Amino acid sequence: xxxxxxxxxxxxxxxxxxxxxxxxxxxSESDYYLFWYKQPPSxxxxxxxxxxxxKQQNATENRFSVNFQKAAKSFSLKISDxxxxxxxxxxxxxxxxxxxxxxxxxxxxxxxxxxx
Amino acid sequence: GAGVSQSxxxxxxxxxxxxxxxxxxxxxxVSLFWYQQxxxxxxEFLTYFQNExxxxxxxxxxxxxxAERPEGSVSxxxxxxxxxxxxxxxxxxxxxxxxxxxxxxxFGDGTRLSIL
Numbered sequence: 001x002x003x004x005x006x007x008x009x010x011x012x013x014x015x016x017x018x019x020x021x022x023x024x025x026x027x028s029e030s031d032y033y034l035f036w037y038k039q040p041p042s043x044x045x046x047x048x049x050x051x052x053x054x055k056q057q058n059a060t061e062n063r064f065s066v067n068f069q070k071a072a073k074s075f076s077l078k079i080s081d082x083x084x085x086x087x088x089x090x091x092x093x094x095x096x097x098x099x100x101x102x103x104x105x106x107x108x109x110x111x112x113x114x115x116x
Numbered sequence: 117g118a119g120v121s122q123s124x125x126x127x128x129x130x131x132x133x134x135x136x137x138x139x140x141x142x143x144x145x146v147s148l149f150w151y152q153q154x155x156x157x158x159x160e161f162l163t164y165f166q167n168e169x170x171x172x173x174x175x176x177x178x179x180x181x182x183a184e185r186p187e188g189s190v191s192x193x194x195x196x197x198x199x200x201x202x203x204x205x206x207x208x209x210x211x212x213x214x215x216x217x218x219x220x221x222x223f224g225d226g227t228r229l230s231i232l
Contacts (some may be wrong), residue, residue, distance in 0.1 A: 043205060045223035091158050101172040106158030
């Protein structure tokens with residue numbers, strides 16, 4: 001069974017600094033997707049960044065980038081130039097590429113606090 | 117609106133009552149997902165629809181949980197004889213694709229269900 005593990009329940013960072021959130025996963029599949037979602041207090045899950053497992057190049061979206069280590073099954077999120085609006089719960093998630101459903105499997109989340 | 121709409125936003129029910137939670141997906145989206153998010157946890161998959169067909173209900177925790185999407189648009193998640201452990205946020209998500217993970221899921225704001 002696929003599992004996603006986030007070992008950091010809480011992280012904090014000062015505004016304008018850089019922070020890295022960790023995620024590991026377990027799967028026997030070779031083709032899959034990995035995601036980072038942000039969940040502010042409003043509860044809506046917002047997609048931050050996506051990585052296809054068959055791509056070696058790490059995904060980047062503005063201030064957000066990932067370090068994808070397929071052999072180690074590691075998928076960390078780096079937030080550069082942190083802003084107050086980045087404070088939220090961050091969830092790492094996994095999805096297989098092919099099948100009857102592309103359901104997401106989530107980790108338990110990391111709460112990020114940003115201090116001015 | 118352009119996003120996924122869920123109602124009600126909050127629902128309080130007494131143990132043993134039946135509840136119905138509604139999800140309006142983004143117009144034209146084929147895939148619809150329900151997730152359950154317990155306090156302090158990541159969302160967990162409940163069920164998946166492709167149009168009106170329920171292709172995966174492996175995550176429904178018991179036969180008290182029932183979901184439908186009769187016309188391939190609006191979906192309702194029904195919980196019969198509610199119990200305290202049903203208290204959670206129920207998230208709905210939709211996506212335009214038909215079974216691969218390429219398109220991201222768009223989430224609603226969720227319904228927070230509290231069972232007294």
